[in-house]
Amino acid sequence: MLILSLITSLCATWIALHLLKPVAHRAHLLDIPQGRKQHVGAVPLIGGMSIFIGVATAVVLILPTDAAVTTWLLCALGIVLLGVADDAEDLSVKLRISMQILLTLALCIGTGLSLENLGNLLGLGNIDLGVFSYPFTILIVLGVINAFNMIDGIDGLLGSVAMVTFLSLVILFSLSTHPTELGVSVIFIAALIPYLLNNLVLPPFKQKIFMGDAGSMLIGLSISWLLIEGTQDPIHTAFRPVTALWLIALPLMDMVRVILVRLRSRRSPFAAGRDHLHHLLLELGMSKSATMLTMAAIALVFSSIGIITEQLQTSESYMFYGFLLTFLAYLLTVSPLVKAEKGSLQRWMEEKSLTQTARKILAKYGNN
Ligand SMILES: CC(=O)N[C@H]1[C@@H](OP(=O)(O)OP(=O)(O)OC/C=C(/C)CC/C=C(/C)CC/C=C(/C)CC/C=C(\C)CC/C=C(/C)CC/C=C(/C)CC/C=C(\C)CC/C=C(/C)CC/C=C(\C)CC/C=C(\C)CCC=C(C)C)O[C@H](CO)[C@@H](O)[C@@H]1O
Ligand SMILES: O=c1ccn([C@@H]2O[C@H](COP(=O)(O)O)[C@@H](O)[C@H]2O)c(=O)[nH]1
Numbered sequence: 001m002l003i004l005s006l007i008t009s010l011c012a013t014w015i016a017l018h019l020l021k022p023v024a025h026r027a028h029l030l031d032i033p034q035g036r037k038q039h040v041g042a043v044p045l046i047g048g049m050s051i052f053i054g055v056a057t058a059v060v061l062i063l064p065t066d067a068a069v070t071t072w073l074l075c076a077l078g079i080v081l082l083g084v085a086d087d088a089e090d091l092s093v094k095l096r097i098s099m100q101i102l103l104t105l106a107l108c109i110g111t112g113l114s115l116e117n118l119g120n121l122l123g124l125g126n127i128d129l130g131v132f133s134y135p136f137t138i139l140i141v142l143g144v145i146n147a148f149n150m151i152d153g154i155d156g157l158l159g160s161v162a163m164v165t166f167l168s169l170v171i172l173f174s175l176s177t178h179p180t181e182l183g184v185s186v187i188f189i190a191a192l193i194p195y196l197l198n199n200l201v202l203p204p205f206k207q208k209i210f211m212g213d214a215g216s217m218l219i220g221l222s223i224s225w226l227l228i229e230g231t232q233d234p235i236h237t238a239f240r241p242v243t244a245l246w247l248i249a250l251p252l253m254d255m256v257r258v259i260l261v262r263l264r265s266r267r268s269p270f271a272a273g274r275d276h277l278h279h280l281l282l283e284l285g286m287s288k289s290a291t292m293l294t295m296a297a298i299a300l301v302f303s304s305i306g307i308i309t310e311q312l313q314t315s316e317s318y319m320f321y322g323f324l325l326t327f328l329a330y331l332l333t334v335s336p337l338v339k340a341e342k343g344s345l346q347r348w349m350e351e352k353s354l355t356q357t358a359r360k361i362l363a364k365y366g367n368n
């Protein structure tokens, strides 16, 4: 069943990418470079819709669907339509956030699940949110949706970071008995393959496409749902809530850092900017692909910490305090990058390679 759902999702996404490209041109669903958008040429914003078509086709045709899966699919359709409207017309922040709240509420009611039990996060006993469960879930899901949207700023970045999270979910769900959630995670991985090839313009694709806010919000909402299913299942959980944090640590840390920096400099956290980690690395002189690979590698390290500590059943409070310390280390590492001179990383690497060459010459010929 898993192989069949993988093939169906991959093929359906591939076909959707081909069919939607001309539609994007006719409907002007294009990302035109201007201001902070520094890509080249008008790029079709069809990645999100294509991934949704691929995922929905595979889920409906192959996976056994119940009320929870149907609710998630309908909410996913809702967020894709919201994203397409935003990609086409730049909706107001108020409207976007209100719709995200409504869709999260619908997801909680329809699936009957919300973040109720956070586990023994602080080492003081189980945290049960009781009546605060719905407002807390809405805050966290909104955070996750927007965190994934915020890292969608260079080619391949969101696709590869999301791939790391879905791969981690495949590992954790296959170690427990959650066949539907395992199937959905595999289906997303399959849909991301043609998307990434097309986004990075790798063969056989010749024209770049973007995910758009439709895709980034679809991924954020779906990952939130899978994490809630994995941690809040009343019969048996696949992993503990704190592990969920590690699986999405990089986008969360980037978002919280950006919000803190913007608030400190009295800017609105809702106003777009070029202050995210990927922008800082590019400013320092890293290439787009090096930035993408570095950030995907960091996401992989964080996810691996989550999976390994989950398997070792490390105390939840150690994992949570470890997460907060890692966030502190992240802040301390990234803050100096903001003030660093443009291109300094590139110059440092060039100097380093020159020094290494000089050392090699000295080692070979001595000092005479
Ligand atoms: C605006 C912007 O930046 N734009 C980008 C973007 O451009 P684009 O054009 O695409 O987009 P737009 O500009 O059009 O606009 C964007 C759209 C909007 C609608 C605006 C939204 C903007 C926001 C800033 C959204 C923020 C929304 C929130 C509701 C944020 C608040 C949420 C949180 C802070 C919660 C975060 C979630 C966590 C789990 C936090 C943990 C993370 C940490 C790192 C811990 C650190 C601790 C803290 C200091 C914060 C703690 C606070 C808490 C409340 C959380 C405590 C958490 C716990 C106790 C954990 C408990 C949870 C669990 C154990 C369970 C986990 C389970 C699950 C996760 C399910 O993109 C462009 C391209 O890049 C870019 O240029 C542009 O700037
Ligand atoms: O794969 C991608 C995705 C995005 N970009 C660039 O980032 C902006 C982000 O778009 P938002 O509308 O803010 O979501 C996009 O316009 C591109 O300039 C990219 O280069 N590659």
Ligand SMILES: [Mg+2]
Pocket: 149, 150, 152, 212, 213, 216
């Ligand atoms: Mg975006």
